[in-house]
Amino acid sequence: MPPRPKLSKTDHATIGKIDDLAGTVVSQIERGQDPFVNVPIRTLANSRWNQSRAIIEMGSAKAKRNFFNVGIAKKFMQTLLVASECKELIADDEPIAIRMLYYRTKHTIEGTRENTFEEQEESDPIIEDLEVTIDALREELKLFAEQRGGMVGPMIIEDSGDTINLAALGSGGWAVPSIVEEDVIKWKKKDCQAKFILLVEKGTVWSLLNRQKFWDHHQCMLVHGNGMPPRGVRRLLYRMHHELGLPVYVFVDNDPWGYYIYSVVRQGSINLAYESTRMAVPAARYLGLSSFDRERFKLPDNVTIKLDQTDETRSKQILAYPWFQKKKAFQKEIQHMLKSGVKLELEALMHHDVTFMAKKYLPDKLKEGGLW
Amino acid sequence: MPPRPKLSKTDHATIGKIDDLAGTVVSQIERGQDPFVNVPIRTLANSRWNQSRAIIEMGSAKAKRNFFNVGIAKKFMQTLLVASECKELIADDEPIAIRMLYYRTKHTIEGTRENTFEEQEESDPIIEDLEVTIDALREELKLFAEQRGGMVGPMIIEDSGDTINLAALGSGGWAVPSIVEEDVIKWKKKDCQAKFILLVEKGTVWSLLNRQKFWDHHQCMLVHGNGMPPRGVRRLLYRMHHELGLPVYVFVDNDPWGYYIYSVVRQGSINLAYESTRMAVPAARYLGLSSFDRERFKLPDNVTIKLDQTDETRSKQILAYPWFQKKKAFQKEIQHMLKSGVKLELEALMHHDVTFMAKKYLPDKLKEGGLW
Incomplete structure (x- = not known):
């Protein structure tokens, strides 16, 4: 047997939460009760906008998942099965991917032809159920995606024991891992010379700005999530914002998807409301592109793209988000996009010059401190 | 005016090729001829299997693209427009993304309502035309995607002037850039302790093996391309294989897509046959998964996935590739998969244990030196 790994405080706490869950079920059985688990409901109806904290929160509604119920006995079993597997992963300090968890927990139930899971689409929601039931992030359950x-910038971090100078990683940069919890990614405040974080929507724009050493000229952390930033990137933004006091600026296409990325970074997503408390950055500022940039920076019609029906529908949905209701500038922004009938990609700035973005657009916008 | 950047020998050569192209057109005009460019044809019909070199090559057929032809005058103009823009990018040493090139070269032709390009789908093929016409890789034209x-392993590289120890990059690792030409990525033979390269299909499997320090225990470079490896990863494999003499092992799902990835790494792709000479690694070995692994490693039925009609059709196409015709073991492999009616994902190995892949499967397979 290999020696047991040294566990972190969080690891012990998470194991404790899983043990509590299991202990409750065991004592229900010992008392001759129908064993059950109370799982908080992850729906739009059970999420709410917490105005004072400025994040989307999960409501208090729960669903009883019990064993003696033909319709939900399987889900009850699956929940405990996943919990049990996660406990082992934490105890052995062996993180695995969520698809690997599916394979780990999939087996044919003895004496039947029934499998514990048929598809990963079945096991993923159970992971989310477990997260909300015991209040532990997926990352704490040692599951990654x-x-x-990627990220570069004037900062030294420690990743799994390796010291990494994020200012000396060439054109490739450091790939942001899926799990960036405190026991994996560490830093000292004195090792960070960055004054802010610039989150860029597109990997190619990040590559351009990295190549042009934008992060060096402006002393910032340059981050991208290749589109909608995954949990790892969002959690990293959250930690750097809170632990290092770095303002976060979001730089996205001027289209409904760009607005939505901004919304998720800021307030969290509706279907994963429970993660907002540890991922959302309500103070994040929108840097651009703005639909007013077309006039301001004299971008010709041929670098704009016509809005289609989906764009218009999505824009109106985003306009109606409670957290954007009182943001007059944001309302004006989207109204203006709808009126103009066109959207703008980050690459449209290339119209002027290949260095226009880094030398004119971003410095101007940063001086103004972001739009809202 | 900023000082002109110092250009590499390749940069000068590529500019020379563009100048030659332009010079030919100019002298055609001066001679009063209909100016034209001869563009090699990038089709299946004009690609051939070079058995002695073991790569897919482009044939010698060319298409005349001339100005006084209503049907192709636009393409003629586009080709020269892209060439001209690339010359500037090289001269200024300012690489941009292919979508940025589209925006850079898109404009409304004076006095008309006609745009030079309508969509990126129009400019991308022109880039490929230019590559084959002047025999310069896209990367040499300073275009990236x-x-x-990602990559980690016992090796020190230089990326854009930064020295990076690939054995000390934590769980995230070094993100492989899109351009990995000699003037960007450099190394010294003595700084590489790796004995081979393991190319893993999936990013999550790469993360697992990195986390478990497989590259350290087996002294190898651990690389992934998140599915089909992009040009940057393939070019890197090629360079490391040829310049450092490292054998390449491919570790993919046991399905038609896995076989196809292997085929592209080894022989190049059919629609981009011209890049094979500088990207294909004919000596690459297939490590797994094999359809025989199911019996050999006692994987139960519930971790297999039924082949569908598309899988069967694709498998038969791959069986018929000329470069696989004489590979008896490979033919047997695919025949066996078709007979068994199921495919296997890398994650299926998790059935046994989370360390089974790193501690049993891969060491066994490496000892055998790959399947074919």
């Missing part, structure tokens, strides 16, 4: 996104 | 994939 595909890593996506 | 989204970066995808």
Whole structure:
């Protein structure tokens, strides 16, 4: 047997939460009761906008998942099965991917032809159920997803024991892992010379700005999530914002998807409301592109793209988000996009010059401190 | 005016090729001829299997693209427009993304309502035309795409002037940039302790093996391309294989897509046959998964996935590839998969244990030196 790994305080706490869950079920059985688990409901109806904290929160509604119920006995079993597997992963300090968890927990139930899971689409929601039931992030359960996104900038971090100078990683940069919790990614405040974080929507724009050493000229952390930033990137933004006091600026396409990325970074997503408290950055500022940039920076019609029906519908949905209701500037912004009938990609700035973005657009916008 | 950047030998050569192209057109005009460019044809019909070199090559057929032809005058103009823009990018040493090139070269032709390009789908093929016409890789034209994939291992590299120890990059690792040409990524033979390269299909499996320090225990470079490896990753494999003499092992799902990834790494792709000479690694070995692994490693039925009609059709196409025709073991492999009616994902190995892949499967397979 290999020696047991040294566990972190969080690891012990998470194991404790899983043990509590299991202990409750065991004592129900010992008392001759129908064993059950109370799982908080992850729906739009059970999420609410907490205005004072400025994040989307999960409500208090729960669903009883019990064993003696033909319709939900399987889910009850699956919940405990996933919990049990996660406990082992934490105890052995062996993180695995969520698809691997699916394979780990999938087996044919003895004496039947029934499998514990048929598809990963079944096991993923159970992971989320477990997260909300015991209040532990997926990352704390030692589960990761595909890593996506990158970071460079004037800062030294420690990743799994390796000291990494994020200012000396060339054109490739450091790939942001899926799990960036405190026991994996560490830093000292004195090792960070960055004054802010610039989150860029697109990997190619990040590559351009990295190549042009934007992060060096402006002393910032340059981050991208290849589109909608995955949990790892969002959690990293959250930690750097809170632990290092770095303002977060979001730089996205001027289209409904760009607005939505901004919304998720700021307030969290509706279907994963429970993660907002540890991922959302309500103070994040929108840097651009703005639909007013077309006039301001003299971008010709041929670098704009016509809005289609989906764009218009999505824009109106975003306009109606409670957290954007009182943001007059944001309302004006979207109204203006709808009126103009066109959207703008980050790449449209290339119209002027390949260095226009880094030398004119971003410095101007940063001086103004972001739009809202 | 900023000082002109110092250009590499390749940069000068590529500018020379563009100048030659332009010079030919100019002298055609001066001679009063209909100016034209001869563009090699990038089709399946004009690609051929070079058995002695073991790569897919482009044939010698060319298409005349001339100005006084209503049907192709636009393409003629586009080709020269892209060439001209690339010359500037090289001269200024300012690489941009292919979508940025589209925005840079898109404009409304004076006195008309006609745009030079309507969509990126129009400019991308023109880039490829230019590559084959002047025999310069896209990367040499200073054009990049989204970066995808990562690498860690016992090796020190230089990326854009930064020295990076790939054995000390934690769980995230070094993101492989889109351009990995000699003037960007450099190394010294003595700084590489790796004995081979393991290319893993999936990013999550790469993360697992990185986390478990597989590259350290087996002294190898651990690389992934998040699915089909992009050009940057393939070019990197090629360079490391040829310049450092490292064998390449491919570790993919046991399905038609996995076989196809292997085929592209080894022989190049059919629609981009011209890049094979500088990207294909004919000596790459297939490590797994094999359809025989199911019996050999006692994987139960519930971790297999039924082949569907598309899987069967694709498998038969791959079986018929000329470069696989004489590979008896490979033919047997695919026949066996078709007979068994199921495919296997890398994650299926998790059935046994979370360390089974790193501690049993891969060491066994490496000892055998790969399947074919």
